[in-house]
Amino acid sequence: MKTIIATIFIIFLSFTAQAQNSTEEVKVETIEMSIVTETTYEVEANTTLEVARLYKFKNSRIKRDLNFLTKANKPKMA
Template identity: 80%
Template sequence: MKTIITIIFIIFLSFTAQAQNNTDNVKVETIEMTIVTETTYELNLETETEVARLYKFKNSRIKRDLNFITKANKAKMA
């Protein structure tokens, strides 16, 4: 009984999906572009200098994160 109801339900859904009107035709405007045969290269002589940070302090956040020591690595007293 359950299988018959599910088959009827699937058939009903397929008929309702096919009964929808999808008559909207979307027209796309095309753009004509020409082929470029000449290329020019520009040299950028201005260079940007970036600053790298050095941390003096032992407990700085980045050094602490890079050390990554877990509790399992510590020695235990027997």
């Protein structure tokens, strides 16, 4: 009995939700844009040299700063 009443209630709610009419019509302003048929590509040649550094040693400053250890990382005795 409870399931039959619940399904009738759900059907009643769905019909009332569909029966609501919204009378407002929203008008959207459209923008007309032309189609571009020609494309131009500009290539700039940069002759600057950039140097990338490779740190081979363990004691380098960058590796030491990136591999820091905190007190929470150290094992504790139980």
